[in-house]
Every structure is written in structure tokens, then in C-alpha cells.
Amino acid sequence: MSTVVDARPIGQDKMASDRARFIRRARNQIRDAVKKAFEKGDFKTLENGKITVPVRGMKEPSYKTAQGTGVTDHVATGNKDYVKGDSHQKPPQGSKGSEESSATNENEKGEDEFAFQLTRDEFHEFFFEDLELPDLVKKSIKTITQTTRERAGYVTSGPPSQLDIRHTWRYAFARHLALERPTDSDIEKEENETAAVLLKNRQDSIPLIDDIDLRYRNYPIRHKPVTQAVMFLVMDVSGSMNENRKGLAKRFFLLLNILLEKKYGKVSVVFIRHHTSAEEVNEQDFFYKQETGGTLVSPALEMVNQIIDERYASDWNVYISHASDGDNWHEDNNQVKTEILRLLPKIQYYSYLQVAQSTRNTLDVQVFDDLSRSYAKVQYAIALEPENVWHVFRELFSKDSL
Amino acid sequence: MSKLLFNGSEWSFGEIEKTLEVVEEIGRTELGLSLRKNQVEMITSDQMLEAYCSVGMPVYYSHWSTGKAFLQQKHAYEGGQMGLAYEIVINSNPCISYLMEGNSMPMQALVLAHASVGHNSFFNMNYLFKEWTDPDAIIDYMIFAKKYIRQCEERYGFNEVEFTLDAAHAIKSVSYDRYLRPEKMSDELKREKDLLHKNVKELERNEFSDLIPDSKKNWSFNEDDFLADTEPEENLLYFIEKKAPNLKQWQREVLRIVRKINQYFYPQMQTQVMNEGWASTTHHYIVNRLYELGKINEGALLECLSNHANVLYQYSYTRNLNPYALGFAMFKDIRRICENPTAEDYEWFPNLVNTDYKEQWLFAIQNFRDESFILQYLSPKLIRDWRLFVVSDDEEDPFYHIKNIHNEEGYLDIRTRLAESYKLENRIPQIYVSGANLREDRTLHLEHISPNGSKLTSDAEQVVKEVAYLWGYEVKLHTTNHVISAHHSENFK
Numbered sequence: 001m002s003t004v005v006d007a008r009p010i011g012q013d014k015m016a017s018d019r020a021r022f023i024r025r026a027r028n029q030i031r032d033a034v035k036k037a038f039e040k041g042d043f044k045t046l047e048n049g050k051i052t053v054p055v056r057g058m059k060e061p062s063y064k065t066a067q068g069t070g071v072t073d074h075v076a077t078g079n080k081d082y083v084k085g086d087s088h089q090k091p092p093q094g095s096k097g098s099e100e101s102s103a104t105n106e107n108e109k110g111e112d113e114f115a116f117q118l119t120r121d122e123f124h125e126f127f128f129e130d131l132e133l134p135d136l137v138k139k140s141i142k143t144i145t146q147t148t149r150e151r152a153g154y155v156t157s158g159p160p161s162q163l164d165i166r167h168t169w170r171y172a173f174a175r176h177l178a179l180e181r182p183t184d185s186d187i188e189k190e191e192n193e194t195a196a197v198l199l200k201n202r203q204d205s206i207p208l209i210d211d212i213d214l215r216y217r218n219y220p221i222r223h224k225p226v227t228q229a230v231m232f233l234v235m236d237v238s239g240s241m242n243e244n245r246k247g248l249a250k251r252f253f254l255l256l257n258i259l260l261e262k263k264y265g266k267v268s269v270v271f272i273r274h275h276t277s278a279e280e281v282n283e284q285d286f287f288y289k290q291e292t293g294g295t296l297v298s299p300a301l302e303m304v305n306q307i308i309d310e311r312y313a314s315d316w317n318v319y320i321s322h323a324s325d326g327d328n329w330h331e332d333n334n335q336v337k338t339e340i341l342r343l344l345p346k347i348q349y350y351s352y353l354q355v356a357q358s359t360r361n362t363l364d365v366q367v368f369d370d371l372s373r374s375y376a377k378v379q380y381a382i383a384l385e386p387e388n389v390w391h392v393f394r395e396l397f398s399k400d401s402l
Numbered sequence: 403m404s405k406l407l408f409n410g411s412e413w414s415f416g417e418i419e420k421t422l423e424v425v426e427e428i429g430r431t432e433l434g435l436s437l438r439k440n441q442v443e444m445i446t447s448d449q450m451l452e453a454y455c456s457v458g459m460p461v462y463y464s465h466w467s468t469g470k471a472f473l474q475q476k477h478a479y480e481g482g483q484m485g486l487a488y489e490i491v492i493n494s495n496p497c498i499s500y501l502m503e504g505n506s507m508p509m510q511a512l513v514l515a516h517a518s519v520g521h522n523s524f525f526n527m528n529y530l531f532k533e534w535t536d537p538d539a540i541i542d543y544m545i546f547a548k549k550y551i552r553q554c555e556e557r558y559g560f561n562e563v564e565f566t567l568d569a570a571h572a573i574k575s576v577s578y579d580r581y582l583r584p585e586k587m588s589d590e591l592k593r594e595k596d597l598l599h600k601n602v603k604e605l606e607r608n609e610f611s612d613l614i615p616d617s618k619k620n621w622s623f624n625e626d627d628f629l630a631d632t633e634p635e636e637n638l639l640y641f642i643e644k645k646a647p648n649l650k651q652w653q654r655e656v657l658r659i660v661r662k663i664n665q666y667f668y669p670q671m672q673t674q675v676m677n678e679g680w681a682s683t684t685h686h687y688i689v690n691r692l693y694e695l696g697k698i699n700e701g702a703l704l705e706c707l708s709n710h711a712n713v714l715y716q717y718s719y720t721r722n723l724n725p726y727a728l729g730f731a732m733f734k735d736i737r738r739i740c741e742n743p744t745a746e747d748y749e750w751f752p753n754l755v756n757t758d759y760k761e762q763w764l765f766a767i768q769n770f771r772d773e774s775f776i777l778q779y780l781s782p783k784l785i786r787d788w789r790l791f792v793v794s795d796d797e798e799d800p801f802y803h804i805k806n807i808h809n810e811e812g813y814l815d816i817r818t819r820l821a822e823s824y825k826l827e828n829r830i831p832q833i834y835v836s837g838a839n840l841r842e843d844r845t846l847h848l849e850h851i852s853p854n855g856s857k858l859t860s861d862a863e864q865v866v867k868e869v870a871y872l873w874g875y876e877v878k879l880h881t882t883n884h885v886i887s888a889h890h891s892e893n894f895k
Binding site for chain 2: 060
């Protein structure tokens, strides 16, 4: 007896061990790609923690005959143009030294190089391996389910307010055509009076709009988790923030971004940089544009406040990450505190990272120390070396601190 | 009650079982086929991709190249650069075939007729498969191979096993026993079963135990035999497994596994046109019969025929002949010659005209492979229909020359050339072991035979290095115009 088996639930992901061996083999190349992605700090390519790794040198060599070498007779199909004894010019690249050209092309293009995507888990493994770090601690940021109504096609019943005239009329018109309902102009044009009356009667017996013509716009209810999250990255770009310090900030921002994307899927990012005044910029300018001058922190926070009110009110999860070398005018500190207090009801979390040892002890640690004692949403840390960033990050985002 | 097996495009397991029963029945009674028991497995597209990468085998030993193939295929599939096959079928007993869950019911019926009747009967009846493969044992052997290689990884480390497999894979495409039939795989299995349980120490001690015939009973290692001047050998993997001076016993076993699995596909390589042509002929016959018997409706028939036409499409001006199309056309032509012979057919196929075409089909699938099938059955009519022609391609000449076209003068030449192109010798390079001087410097000499002067790709140098890794000493590959050599080096990997 023959059998039919549903094998779909069986042996899912059979390739896992082969995939693991491949990744083990391509380790160095993947590590390079991950490192580059991290150093570039390009948020877009890191979206969903997935990156594409170009793989070279994973060739499986074997003995093959080079095409077009030697003397061979081939049988081909569909001849409509040639008779015995005809000849046909070969395409130019295949004329001389064809072995070399075909062979090298094969090396460059063919199986030798291809790109593939790391899964999020694999990516994190490499990502944190590079930092010599243990696995990312799993922790839950609260997610809420929201019901919304979404536009989805047309239905035959619904509230009058959602009646779609155009669609209804389209069906009515089709029905008129099918039943040959006379139009007003047909009746007017009819010269024979009895015929006109008959036409009028026929018109009356076929309604202009029938119940079956009615079409309403459809808005079914959808339950969906709130996936909207926005991350404000605030960075001091005054003269004292050198590349090294910016690098620390960048690493920190990147980690936060990955963590948020893990939780929320997609995260909007707002880049705000400041010296004595604040401005919203794109990613490129945020990380790479040089600035000089002194520092005032409060304008930046004021701007965050303003942007939240304008664009991210109510149903957004707002995260603010702030990096600075701790420079600030002493007079500004109270202003900073006030701004943060204004922010607090609207946001999920405020993390402050200081990337330099406080010398004049101006902004900073003092302000945030006070705040973090009273509000769990505010956390701060100091990181001076790249290796510290992860530890600091972990500290900030460990279960206890949230 | 309707006689229809199914209605509409959604499939259910009940309908598939019923359909399988009916198509098997038609295959057996009307076409006179002998079938193995079928095992039809419904799978997802991801599983189909997985099956691609393990040549259809439900079990395969783990190696990075399989992972690579999978990632590549997945990338191509998800990027829309390739579609998936409708089915994959394995030469095993029971005959396992995979159906894709995404196919419509008429497609499933088509695939059942194609794979579970067509391929199944071909595997079961063709002489090559009967003599060279052991469908009862293959799955068990694959399971053994996977287990053994995992064991080796645990004992000797990932790297060692990986390097050995890499090297074996590099040469497997030129390592076939072409004339000597392999031992039954079931015997092989008995031998291998012990291996899994054997103590490592014992394995090491019996390093050379199986180098000498019948060594299992009276084991005595004869150094002179081992070092004796070697005969030329066609199977490179076999030679290295038996004669490489420094390989560990487990490495020899790994080479043996690669060699055995490789050999299993040897008949498949020689019967592509016949196998696919026969399966297409079968599905075409059965689907039409289902319609005639009122078991499928017009819609289902049309869907099947439309897919049939897509699969059998043949481009013009190419030497890539679609094996489905060529094979199908040839079987169809045999039927035509039997039923409606022309004067030409009386001259060319006196033994076919006015005989029962079904008997001729059965005879053909049992006794031929691609090369001999074409040589025997390719008719002048088919050559004309396909407008076949012979092109001569000389590396040194900037022009292609047309040597023959579809006319009286050309038929025989076209038929011979086409048949020759399916000879394995013309599909894979001929590389054999010409000798190894085991008493002196232990250099292994390989020779590339190329009567038509074709050369190897630049890959060859890399492969020679892989061979040197296994051989442990210098390896020289003598090609038509130069010698490629590589020394064994510890830090090659």
C-alpha cells in the first residue's frame, strides 16, 4: 500500500546544522561585516538586526572542462538559417584565450561570491562577540494592544455615512444597462406619445438606485500591538566632543537602537545635536559634521519637548538617549532639570551617557543623580572606553533599572 | 454521484490518496508498469529548498557546502530569480516523492502521475538502476553516513573532518566506477554498522585492514603488496582511500562514504533524458486517461496541459536540449512509428512498425540509457521537427562551422553526435590515476585525457592542492599541454 504523509510539521529547519557549519566557516568574513556595520553605525542597514554579508572565497573547486576549448561538435536545435558548410562568426569574447576569460569570470561572478542575511540571533551573536560580551539580557518593555479601524474594500451594508456614491452608482449603472432602463433623454427623444409613456413606465419600474447597488466603505476593527516607538538621540557636538568621545556615544546609541528594534520592530529615530543652540539633523550630519563652540544643554531638551508635542504625542513610546562630555554652563543646570521634568510624563525612558571625566563638574552627574533618585525613568552612566559602553548599557537596561 | 476525483483547485489528503490509487492503477494495468510502493510526502517550499540542497535525500551528512547551497538558493528564490520544482523523487524503496503544499489539486494529480508512477517505474525497471543501485538500503546508508560523520567530528574535531570532506568533494565529480559494478549497498551497510560501534583504538590498529581483499578473515598486512607498483585506476577517490600512505582509518571511511553516495547517482546521470521523458510521457498519458474516464474535469485537464507545455518548452538555437522535451518527443515518436508508420519508418525502424507501442515503451525503459536510447530511436522525422544541426567548434577558429543539418545526408551524423554528447566521458573531464611510486618519492601522478583537446578550468590547480592534502605527498596532474603539481603542506588549510 502506498502512503501519503504530511511531512510539513516534520523536520523543520533541517538545514540548521549545515547553516551553522557554513557560518562557522565564513566566520571571519561575517565578523568583518558586522564590525564594519557597527563602526559605520549606519542605523538603516542594521534595521531589524539583519545585515547582509558578502561571502568570498567559499568556493568548492572541482575538475571541469572549460567551455569552448578544444575541438567539439555540438548538436543544437531550431535551425532555420543554415545549410551544411555555412559558418558563423563566434561572439567576440570567446575567440582567444577563452579558457582564461571564462574561468576568471566564473571566479568573480559565479558561485564564488554571494550575499546572505544573518538572522537577528546570529547577528547579535557576532555583534556581541565582537565586543567580547555575553548574550544580550532578555527583558520586556511593556507592549500594549490597540484596536484600530482600517480601511479595507467595500461591503454591501453599513452606516449611511459610509455610503460610497461612486461605487454604488457604478453598480446601478451596470444594472440599468443590463435591464435596458430608458434614460430621460430617451423619453424626450421619443416622438410617439404612447411609446414615450411606455418608456416612462419602464423607467419607473426599474429603480434608479436599488438596494443591491449600495456599497459602503469598509472599516473592520483590527487589533494590533502598539509598535510605534521613537528614539531621540541627543548629542553634544561642541568643540570638546572629539571623535573618540563621539565614537563612544555612537556605540551607545547603536546598542539602544538594536534593543528597541528587537522590542518594537521598527523605530523612528530623531537626531538632535547641540552646542549653544540645538538643531534637528539627519544621521550623516549627526555623526560626522564637525562643530565648535560652547555648550548649552537646555535648548536641546526644549527642542525634544517641542518635537514630541508636535509629532509624537499620546500613542508613541518615547525613548531619549543623551550623550555629552558633561560640559554645560552652570546657570543652565536648573533649566535642564526643569525641561527634563516637563519631559518625564511623555516618555518611557531617559538615559544619559557621559563620555568624559567631569572636570569642572558642571552639568551632569549632579543633576542626573538627583533626578534618578526620584525617577526610575531617568538613568545615567559614565563610559570612558569603548569596552565600557556595553557594561554601561547593560547596567542601564538590566531588569532592575527599568 | 460524480465520478470526479476532485473538483476545484484546493487539495485535501483524502483526494490525494484517492488520486494516487487511481493513477497507480492506470500505470499498472494500462501501461503494464511494475511499481514500488509509493511514499508521498507533502512539504513546504522551505523544505523543498532543503531537499534541493541534499539532492533530494531526506537525510544527508552535515557539511558547510550544504548550508551555503541552501542560503544561496533561498536568496535566489526569495529574490524571485528562480522558481521551485513541482516535485522531487528519490530512488528509494518505498519510492519517496515530495509534493509542494502550494500546488493546486490538478497539479498534485499531474505530479503524482509524473513522479509516483513515471519516475517510480523507471527506477524500478531500468537496467542501470536495477544493477547499480540498492533502493532498499540507500536511506539507511544515508543515516549511517550522517551518524558516522558526526561521530568523527566529535572525536577528531570539526576542522579535520571538514578538510577531508572538502577534498573528497573536490574530486568526487571525476570519481566513478564506470565499468565495475559496486557492491550491494546492503552488504556495505552490514560492514558499516560495526564501524559505528568499534573502538577508536581498534580502528587505528587496523589501519590497513581493508586494503587487502578478504582481509576481514585472515588479516595480515603485507607491506610488499601495499607498496607494489600501482595499476592505473579510473576512480580517484577509491585509489586515495586505498593507497594514500598517511591517511587515518576514519578518513578512509569518510572518503568511502562520499564515494558510495556519489556512485549511487551514477545511473541518474546517464538517464536524464529517458527518466524525465518517460515521466512526462506517463503523466501525459495518465492525465488524458483520467479525463477520458470522467475522473477529472476540463478545467483540471487544461491546467495540467498548460503546465505540461511550460515544462516541455524548447528554445531554438541552443545546445541545451530540454531533457523533458527531448525524452517526451522521442517516446511520442515511438508511438507514432508503431501506429502510423511512413515509408521512411519502414526503412529506419522495421522492428517497430505495426507493433504494440506500449510494449515498445516498456522495452525501451528497461534496456537503454540516454546514449543508447538516442542512438536506437532518434528518427529522421524528429530530427526534422526539431531542426537539429551539428555545429563544429574549434577553439582556434573564429568561426563556427555547420557540419550537418536535418536532411538525408545529415540524419545519421546528427543522431550519432547527439548520442555521443550524452556519454559521460563527454560531460565530465576524464581524469585517472596513472601511477604512484610508493617505494620512492611517493608522487601521485594523475592524467587528464582529452581526445578533443579541451582543457580544464583554472579550478584544476586548487583541486590538485586538495588531492595533495589527502595524498600527503606531491601530486602531479598531467594535462594535454602542461603539468600542474602541488606539494602536501601542513598549513594549506
